[in-house]
Amino acid sequence: MKQETPNVVQYKWPLYIKVAMVLLTIVLTVFIMKTAKSVLVPVLISGLLAVLISPLSSWFENKGVNKLLAAFLSLIALIAFLFGLVYFFYNQLLGFADELNVLEQRMTELLQTFNAFTERHIEGAVPISFDNIQGAIFKYLYENMASLTQGVIATATTLTIAFIVPVYVFLFLYFRRFLVEFVRRAFPTKDEEKVDKVIQKVKGVVQNYITGMFVVIIILSILNSIALFSFGIEHALLFAVFAALLNVIPFLGPFIGAILPITFALLTKDSLWYPFGIFLAFYVIQLAESNFFTPKIVGGKVSMNPLMTIFALFVGNFIWGLAGMILFIPGMAMLKVVFDEIDGMEPYGFLLGETRKKDGGKKISTRALRDKLKFGKK
Numbered sequence: 146m147k148q149e150t151p152n153v154v155q156y157k158w159p160l161y162i163k164v165a166m167v168l169l170t171i172v173l174t175v176f177i178m179k180t181a182k183s184v185l186v187p188v189l190i191s192g193l194l195a196v197l198i199s200p201l202s203s204w205f206e207n208k209g210v211n212k213l214l215a216a217f218l219s220l221i222a223l224i225a226f227l228f229g230l231v232y233f234f235y236n237q238l239l240g241f242a243d244e245l246n247v248l249e250q251r252m253t254e255l256l257q258t259f260n261a262f263t264e265r266h267i268e269g270a271v272p273i274s275f276d277n278i279q280g281a282i283f284k285y286l287y288e289n290m291a292s293l294t295q296g297v298i299a300t301a302t303t304l305t306i307a308f309i310v311p312v313y314v315f316l317f318l319y320f321r322r323f324l325v326e327f328v329r330r331a332f333p334t335k336d337e338e339k340v341d342k343v344i345q346k347v348k349g350v351v352q353n354y355i356t357g358m359f360v361v362i363i364i365l366s367i368l369n370s371i372a373l374f375s376f377g378i379e380h381a382l383l384f385a386v387f388a389a390l391l392n393v394i395p396f397l398g399p400f401i402g403a404i405l406p407i408t409f410a411l412l413t414k415d416s417l418w419y420p421f422g423i424f425l426a427f428y429v430i431q432l433a434e435s436n437f438f439t440p441k442i443v444g445g446k447v448s449m450n451p452l453m454t455i456f457a458l459f460v461g462n463f464i465w466g467l468a469g470m471i472l473f474i475p476g477m478a479m480l481k482v483v484f485d486e487i488d489g490m491e492p493y494g495f496l497l498g499e500t501r502k503k504d505g506g507k508k509i510s511t512r513a514l515r516d517k518l519k520f521g522k523k
Contacts, residue, residue: 191313
């Protein structure tokens with residue numbers, strides 16, 4: 146006699162409970178990330194840097210170097226590069242500091258010209274002086290002493306991070322195969338091939354993102370320097386490299402980087418054509434960067450649509466400040482790789498990716514995308 150299997154009744158949660166659980170999860174995640182910022186930020190930065198220089202460590206090991214020494218030499222190479230970058234900015238800033246008095250005098254002259262113009266054309270206008278600006282700055286400093294104290298503490302924390310990050314990078318390099326094996330064992334054996342695929346893709350995303358951005362920064366530094374030197378701007382190299390480095394922050398970084406040389410040209414040059422010309426040059430360079438350099442060099446390996454990029458910037462700034470604005474972009478790119486490989490999570494990978502995907506040079510139709518992402522499957 147055939148025994149009938151009892152029907153299993155699956156309980157479905159009401160919609161309002163599902164929404165409440167999702168919101169509670171988001172709130173708890175954000176709270177933990179904000180509270181654990183001092184722990185998570187250096188770990189994530191160290192992880193990204195370790196993944197970046199892991200090929201160098203592997204190269205040393207293939208040459209017969211001991212694993213411990215290979216990790217140490219790779220770390221030394223990274224520290225030497227970062228030290229050279231800091232030394233470059235230190236020397237450039239020393240030369241820039243010598244002209245602060247000239248900039249102050251120029252600011253006073255511009256304010257006097259502005260006051261004379263307003264007095265002639267605007268009745269009852271209150272003149273502005275450089276002393277008033279200084280007084281307003283000091284008043285702001287006194288009224289916000291508590292915030293400044295927190296800023297000093299944050300600077301001390303930054304110095305602590307600067308010392309602990311190299312330790313983390315070294316440990317990640319030395320134990321990288323051990324950590325990969327842990328990830329493999331954390332999932333069932335049947336998913337081992339998929340796990341290996343995700344690990345390789347995530348590693349490729351991080352390396353392509355950082356190396357691609359590094360190449361883009363070098364190109365932008367050269368183009369910015371050519372533009373500023375052509376206009377005869379002093380300290381052009383400082384402004385050019387700084388603006389190029391700010392490009393790691395999408396949308397906002399290039400805007401901030403262009404303000405500094407434009408303001409400097411306004412204070413040091415006698416004609417308004419100089420700041421206007423710099424604005425036009427930086428605008429053209431930024432168009433080339435966003436439409437040619439970054440898509441071709443960084444490419445579709447770290448492709449995110451502008452909506453999700455802006456969302457990542459604001460969420461990262463809200464949670465971790467400037468560090469979040471920098472870390473959340475590659476973080477979301479890695480999430481996209483993971484979502485694309487997990488059954489049922491493909492729609493979220495599609496949400497993070499580009500709005501138009503290409504397959505063999507042809508655009509995929511909406512129906513093909515829907516079938517590919519399994520929207521229609523139950």
